[in-house]
Amino acid sequence: MSVYILGIESSCDDTSAAVVEGTTILSNVIASQRVHAEYGGVVPELASRAHQQNIIPVIDTALKRAKIHKNQLSAIAFTNGPGLLGSLLVGSSFAKAMSYSLDVPLVEVDHLQAHVLANFLDKPGEERAHPSFPFLCLTVSGGHTLLLQVNDYFDMQRLGCTIDDAAGEAFDKAAKILGLPYPGGPVIDKYAQDGDPKRFQFAIAHVPGLDYSFSGLKTSFLYFVRDQLKENPNFIEENIHDLAASIQYAIVKSLMDKVVKAMKVTPCKDFVLAGGVSANSGLRNAAADVARRYRKNLFLPTLDLTTDNAAMIAVCGYFKYLKGEFVNIDAVPYSSRVL
Ligand code: KG4
Ligand code: ZN
Secondary structure (H helix, E strand, O other): OOOEEEEEEOOOOEEEEEEEEOOEEEEEEEEEOHHHHHHOOOOHHHHHHHHHHHHHHHHHHHHHHHOOOHHHOOEEEEEEEOOOHHHHHHHHHHHHHHHHHHOOOEEEEEHHHHHHHHHHOEEOOEOOOOOOOOEEEEEEOOOOEEEEEEEEOOEEEEEEEEOOOOHHHHHHHHHHHOOOOOOHHHHHHHHHOOOOOOOOOOOOOOOOOOOEOOHHHHHHHHHHHHHHHHHOOOHHHHHHHHHHHHHHHHHHHHHHHHHHHHHHHOOOOEEEEEOHHHHOHHHHHHHHHHHHHOOOEEEOOOHHHOOOOHHHHHHHHHHHHHHOOOEOOOOOOOOOOOO
16 A cells, blocks of 8 residues: 655755655645845745745645545654754654644654765656665755765764864855855855866865864855955856856865765765755765776655755655654754754
8 A cells, every 4th residue: 555655844944845755756745934144144034934934835745736535544754853943843843733624743853864875765656776775975054064874764973073164054054154145155156167177276174083163165265256256246247157266176175085084994885965955066076086996876856856955855754664762742852963
């Protein structure tokens, strides 16, 4: 019998609902909140309010697009953390009410595990190969930078993480310094396509082991741009492509240097990217290059599944459903937890 899972994601500034049948996406609806752009970052209070406005139409659309009646659902999966508490409360409360009224199990999902498991999603009619355990996974988002050895769906061993800013934060802060809109990662990526990545050099932090640091890079970028602007007020406009390409090169190199180090000490044959920053074309190219050199099989989520979406919550919920891992309506959302 088919298993249909409704996934609900509301951890940050995207309200999303999706229906999967097993690992196959039947619908994946995302309402991205534009209200934050003028503030240069996510405003938590505005995010919670926007989730309240979006959640019913988004879930309704997800069910309609999937051509599934709510009574056919096998379970409701929701993001319980990490994220903004006010935002999480909207999705989690709705999921609890829905599971209670439909009398179907409730499954709590960790947002970071879901980013990793997005690599197991299929689209109708195009089944993809999935990574094999154990695999090495670089999980890079706006809030986290994690290097993981994934031994099983829910056995994710942390090899390294950032000691300060996340990789996505580094992209967003660099964009802000250049006067570009939030979120800055995709904009930097776009400008970088026509830029020279070696034109400006920015120091890469030397952190022991497999951990990362991006705060020094951000500061050196800030000081460099500030000093150049004193000499030439048009410095940013005249060099925007090379600036974007150079900072992207530094962030990607920093990420991939540790991946190479990890490849040498783990038994993994497969290498996987996950999270919003895995949409970055420079990172995807560098990952392909490293995978070729070290003879690893590379798995990348399709671009629409890199950033926040509820299909990844639903598929994570599906794997927990198979294990019978359910929660009650007293499950409490959490703002931070590192795998
Ligand atoms: O996973 P995600 O959607 O949300 C979090 O869980 O944080 O990741 C959002 C992050 C933002 O920092 C955004 O700038 C970054 O992913 N991002 C990118 C690209 N697309 C999104 N960074 C670099 N290049 C991109 N193409
Ligand atoms: Zn995310």
